[in-house]
Amino acid sequence: MANLLTFEHGSALSDDGSRVFVDSQEEKLIENIDVQKNIKIFKNISSFRNWRRKVGSEGKFVGFVPTMGCLHEGHLSLVKQASQHCQAVVVSIFVNPSQFAPHEDLEKYPRTLSDDLVKLASVGCVDAVLNPEVNEIYPAGIPLDVEKQQGTFVEVKSKSHQMEGQTRPTFFRGVATVVTKLFNIVQPDHVFFGQKDIQQCIVIKNLIRDLHFPIEMHVGTTVREKDGLAMSSRNKYLTPEMRKVAITLYESLNETKKTFENKIRDRQSLLSPAYELVDRVTKDVESQKLGFSVKLDYFSLADPDTLQELDKIDEKGAILSGALYVGTTRIIDNILLGLNLKHIEE
Ligand SMILES: Nc1ncnc2c1ncn2[C@@H]1O[C@H](COP(=O)(O)OP(=O)(O)OP(=O)(O)O)[C@@H](O)[C@H]1O
Ligand SMILES: CC(C)(CO)[C@@H](O)C(=O)[O-]
Numbered sequence: 488m489a490n491l492l493t494f495e496h497g498s499a500l501s502d503d504g505s506r507v508f509v510d511s512q513e514e515k516l517i518e519n520i521d522v523q524k525n526i527k528i529f530k531n532i533s534s535f536r537n538w539r540r541k542v543g544s545e546g547k548f549v550g551f552v553p554t555m556g557c558l559h560e561g562h563l564s565l566v567k568q569a570s571q572h573c574q575a576v577v578v579s580i581f582v583n584p585s586q587f588a589p590h591e592d593l594e595k596y597p598r599t600l601s602d603d604l605v606k607l608a609s610v611g612c613v614d615a616v617l618n619p620e621v622n623e624i625y626p627a628g629i630p631l632d633v634e635k636q637q638g639t640f641v642e643v644k645s646k647s648h649q650m651e652g653q654t655r656p657t658f659f660r661g662v663a664t665v666v667t668k669l670f671n672i673v674q675p676d677h678v679f680f681g682q683k684d685i686q687q688c689i690v691i692k693n694l695i696r697d698l699h700f701p702i703e704m705h706v707g708t709t710v711r712e713k714d715g716l717a718m719s720s721r722n723k724y725l726t727p728e729m730r731k732v733a734i735t736l737y738e739s740l741n742e743t744k745k746t747f748e749n750k751i752r753d754r755q756s757l758l759s760p761a762y763e764l765v766d767r768v769t770k771d772v773e774s775q776k777l778g779f780s781v782k783l784d785y786f787s788l789a790d791p792d793t794l795q796e797l798d799k800i801d802e803k804g805a806i807l808s809g810a811l812y813v814g815t816t817r818i819i820d821n822i823l824l825g826l827n828l829k830h831i832e833e
């Protein structure tokens with residue numbers, strides 16, 4: 488690596504303005520990623536913009552995968568999808584404070600940058616990683632208490648209060664705000680989000696439309712572990728005992744899916760088997776005294792456009808989703824009934 492200019496402890500600025508890491512642990516990583524695989528790692532928005540301008544002037548389409556890091560195969564599948572649509576792929580790694588409520592896990596959220604970079608390098612199709620500091624993204628600061636916040640925020644009304652929004656009332660405001668900022672910085676042509684966070688996809692679809700972003704959104708199917716558990720960075724929090732129990736959420740959604748496939752369409756008959764399974768597991772875990780508890784947050788059977796809860800599914804289909812606490816870890820999942828992902832994308 489030529490002409491490194493050290494500018495803060497543990498990191499350096501290469502001559503094209505991209506940031507690389509030079510502490511002893513990561514020195515090898517630079518050779519691996521920055522030189523061999525040619526991933527540019529940007530800490531700084533203005534140096535990213537220089538790179539973006541150059542890529543645009545070469546006539547390349549830019550695909551963008553926003554993440555909070557602690558990458559797994561779900562993220563990598565979006566990266567691969569991006570490389571099929573675009574000549575340049577950007578991944579952001581930014582744990583966004585504004586989508587965490589004060590009681591949530593911002594502090595302990597896994598931050599695994601070195602591992603993430605190795606994974607991205609192994610995919611071989613990532614051109615740039617944007618890893619900004621919180622104060623650059625939020626120049627006015629970002630206290631988690633919404634009442635104390637200052638500056639500019641984005642809300643997608645009528646899509647943010649249902650389902651996930653009931654338990655996390657300011658979550659989608661935080662997501663919409665940071666995604667708007669990231670879209671303004673990255674200026675992508677195509678963006679890639681995962682079905683696992685299906686309501687987030689719907690919020691972003693509306694945001695792109697309402698704010699006239701010239702961006703096409705793609706939704707990647709949920710990548711699952713062998714037993715069916717949706718991959719998720721927060722699965723890291725689960726102990727082996729919790730991990731076994733976590734599959735209950737997907738299994739219960741599948742109970743409802745089987746009922747739907749038997750041509751049943753009314754809410755109560757559809758959701759009963761799911762509630763029964765969770766109830767059974769909740770009691771089992773309690774009686775086995777495993778040292779943690781299981782608690783259902785919600786099941787939702789919602790209209791795919793309005794996100795309103797349905798009493799009956801019609802030809803339009805429905806989003807079946809749920810959230811389950813396994814100990815203090817909250818996992819989410821969903822299955823589409825009678826519609827496909829194209830409907831969510833368009
Ligand atoms: N299992 C998965 N399959 C496909 N895409 C996924 C999967 N998990 C996450 N994604 C997508 O990756 C993008 C970045 O998500 P994020 O970094 O929050 O990871 P996460 O695993 O969802 O984390 P968390 O556990 O905090 O919800 C989002 O668009 C998300 O929907
Ligand atoms: C879209 C996102 C990166 C915004 O912080 C986050 O909500 C996520 O990882 O799903």
Ligand code: BAL
Binds near residue numbers: 555
């Ligand atoms: N993947 C969604 C990020 C969050 O739950 O904060």
